[in-house]
Amino acid sequence: MYHENFGIQIADHQHLKIYYSISKIRNIGIIAHIDAGKTTTTERMLYYSGYTRRIGDVDDGTTVMDYLKQERERGITITSATITFAWRNYRINLIDTPGHVDFTIEVERSIRILDGAVTILDAVSGVEAQTQTVWAQANRYNVPRIAYVNKMDRVGARFGRTIREMKYKLGTTPLVCQIPVIQKDNRGNGLFCGIVDLLDMQVLNWNKDPKGSVVNKTPLTDKYPIMGLYDEAIKGRSSLIEALSEMDDNMLDLFLSAEDHMKISVEDAKQALRRVTLNGKAVPVFCGASFRNIGVQPLMDAIIDYLPSPLDRSVPIASLSDDESVEILPKETEKLCALAFKVIYDNKRGPIVFVRVYSGKLDNHMTLYNTNIHHKERVNKLLQMYANDAEEISSITAGNIGVIIGLKETRTGDTLIQFNDSRKSLRLKNIDIPAPVFFHVVEAAGISEEKPLEEALKNILREDPSLHVHVDKDSGQTLISGMGELHLEIVKDRLLNDFKVKAKLGKMRISYRETVIDDKIDHTYLYEREIMGKRLKAQISLTITPIHENDQGSFNEGGNRIILNLTKKTIISDELDQSINNQETNELIKLSIEEISNAVYTGMISSLYRGPILGFPITRLSINVHSLRLFGAESTKTAISTCASQALTDALKDRNLVLLEPLMNVNIDVPEEYLGVVLGDLTGTRRGNVLGLETSGNLFDNLDNNIKIYIPPDPIFFSSNNNDKIINPKKVIHAHVPLSTMLGYSSSLRSLTGGTASFDMRLSSFGIMSDDRAKAVIREMQGGF
Template identity: 60%
Template structure:
């Protein structure tokens, strides 16, 4: 499913891809998401439309730092999960240790549904051979086919050759039933009646597993080696058996402009309601908009209404996607996903309804877009390349909402902001290779933020211009102040709060008969749009503004001359003028970073972080351990890894240490290469934005001087 040339060259997933297939007479819509922190928006928008998820863990590395980030994203959307411990065929794989990490690091109730079986191969090496299904108490054998396509199931009895495997399986089955009985009343009743854990039927155990998984109480855990196609089929079975169908999930709730909530029923005969969660630019078909249909049926050639942009859209084609291959279909029903061709203005997070829907303002909860923290300049090689570059940037920006593109009026440069160094490197490759744009990409810089130190600034602005032979006039008064620490606005306003008090409206005294030509909703929307656009460019270095409270408290209208354009321009100009009178602050991103290294490199890495990089060390841990005293202590069953290793097996892995630190992003540029140098290529790290912190005056002067010298 990794079809981009950049994905194949680097061996990583960069963009989420969708595929639809059948398994056991069920239709499964699968979305493969990246694991790298720079592409967290791909995970965010995919999880937003999922009913369930499979978390794939590395049997050697265990629960990694980025896994915890993605797990937290799934927690926010209450997505039921199962876990699959992959790469059990690699030296150093530890199923039991990984299960314990699921409980400790992810704070989840891990229910072991399989235990691995290790056997010696022809060379005498201990390898992953198969697994025991603890629900059915069967041995799963993939030896019948070299490609792993055939799974032979054999009943596990006391006569099984390896007694250790049988007794461990009995222990695991008893523990599974016992933990289920604590969470599920049906299993408790059956167990009390049978008085024997082993007599609880596999059918009842499966039903209970499904109930506790869908409710989010527990996470079933499986194992395998996907490279050899061992363990894949049982995971697909588990998706059907334990993860919810759309009918098992709570109906989504939309919001009207009035603030009223509306339940969206999952019925094919209801009015259509769908969420656009991804946009991809296809060179042959144009923009492909991926949607999840929540209600109704989406037909080919259907007329739609976008409630976010208030525009009409028409579907030219419906495509069922198989990664980068597509199959044209005539309709898609509630609960499924597909791609639409022909939508011109739909973006990620927009709500689509059918044209004659009774609620024109209905909106589904949108998708949270993370703030970009890296920036670089891009310039066309020649004047003739400027238009193709702008077109390519428009397409890339529509695909990836975590990218920001702004034009710096002072320097004339086009600046791209992204989530990380790799993120912007991929964008650069796509512009040059996929879109064939001739452009020069500048040096990587930090995307700072701006704010003000003043308590409150009052300003009144009169906008009076003639545009295309028509006069545009409007006047408004506003005040700007800094939000208290920890207070912020909604995501669409970039961490700022906008308040509109339009009760004090007036018209010029000399023309008392003039009345507003716009309804109140359009007036408020135009003013808000103007303020938001002004907040994207600060007066100091043109970085976005954050932590501001902007309140418009009076408005003067001039009849038909106070058009939507005039109101938006007046609001933008008023805020820009007010900010230029203020005392500006520059804020830099502070990052929470997690570094995992071998024990012997601990001293040199800690010294580098706390010294050269101006970081604060928050804590140190040994990999696989975690101090979570607030988590309820529970005996978590995990098969001892040594049981399935040969007697002469020696664990050659040395202890690894985990460093948690907080470091200014400016000092993290190029840290990947530096860490590899410090640890002989054995260290790894992930980071995410903690907050934007205020710079000292000396450092602010230095940064302003550097950046005004040119990006």
């Protein structure tokens, strides 16, 4: 089949139309720091599996996975792409995720539904900052992982150093399953030319085919021409078996009964390695150079051998109420339960909803029920996605990932069940969505463009839950908030080019927060108003206390805690029971406790979204609603919601309110000769606080060698180019910096260091502004957006 969007040949999908049992399914993701080689590695997987007939190239913009115009122009992954292919009679549902911190929501919602992951590491850079971020995300969901050290052909590649960094930076136990084969040329330069599989003691190389389709295997013996390779492999295998015996009881029995580790079979070692991977005790590590077509097929084998099927994962738990939950068994014979983990908008198809089916079977034209928004939805069509290509299918079975066309209201994180299912309150665990820290004002170019802009923003907001859009009540301006400068730059580009909206975006601003620092606020508020001849009335009593930064516990949206102690006893007082007539009582009974609670909660969230100082979101408040007085038919859901919203606003009026500014964790890789000027800039005008300083390349070289993991020796230097020079290790600066001073830092850092330094940053917390700084921000903001 010829794919018109990419101009490349795509192989037939007939091998994916066969039925795969749930044990033959692998739902995996590729996670890593930006530019570690995620998409390059994925493109090789597609080629070797027979999915494509040509290897896509990131630099040429011919990849299957990076299909957006913005991705091809920038050479980076912006949105996670899903693709399905077969390998060794297994079905692999693979998600290629972005590595840029601005698109962390793409990683978060992908990891939420994955069974396993491949972490790709750059052999030159080692464990980078965003790698630590995505690793922590995977830890939160207990996702088993394998690791692949890529770019072993590059100058400065150090496999052993990367293994050490995995242990000490990621807090994991790396188990080396392969070691690189380094061969010197006639000039004395080291060339990466293959790998040694430590399990079956074979040397693998790809010399017979420039595209890497043919894997040549040679048994490794003490006669192998590269001096020391056999002895090092023996050491590596021995260490691997010993490590497995420490973590796996079955392997321990084999280890104690065997005369030496070489007599333990490859299959026994693989089974032990699979067990310790699935239970999270260790991470198998492989190596290669994807761009040079080295090492990808063994990595694909490792996905099958060591990463879990849906049956190997712990059974998902869904809530039915605050105190009741149910296990979601991964069986087709069970009732349907699926999670919508991503929504994108397509000009031809409309909203496309990506789902992971946890139990049951999702059929075409089925009527569904969204338990989060209590809405009926109908399936118009089911698709199997191949990045931007799609194929219509009749069903999505338990354990699989697919796409639904036709859902009008479903969003990221919503739970879907069959409409006739009685479990209307069933909900799977939601997806954590980070708070946005930047915002733009966006305005339509003219009155005729207001409606198209509104529709475009609605579609983008549904696609990307880390974006926030709201209208400033005072100025009437529309504000769009995002995770970073690149994030909002992509949104702007999509508005203008993809949605063809004529709009203007204002200057980028920081999204601050507001909070109150009073010890405790007790407040009772009576809402009473007549609207279009109908009287609305409700009364609410609440207590507000500040949440300190180090407080633990569950929080609602925006870093607040909303506690609703609403029961029949706290809603209707004895006095009210005596004062209302029978007709009013009947009207009151129509509202259930759940409906009343939802109305109060909605009102609270509405009020928290706009603070009294500058209209920024309010955070760090614990709000306890301990009583609600209703007045019969006058107390509608609208009255209750409005009462809750205005009660909170009134309670905060004239209180000790302060502005909070986002503080970022910043990591800067800088050559030593520029260290002074970068530190001076960081601690001076940028008000940064330096937390630590490390040497990038030799970070753990002086650690105790008696650690319990095998670390292969690294050559001091090897190169495929005689003109290459030794790359000196960089210094790594760790700092805490206010986000307001980091605007445009990328350009400033390039200017200070001649383009030799790089950095990344992520939100750490929100800190209270000094009085002078707060006054300056207020003056600036009140001067107009």
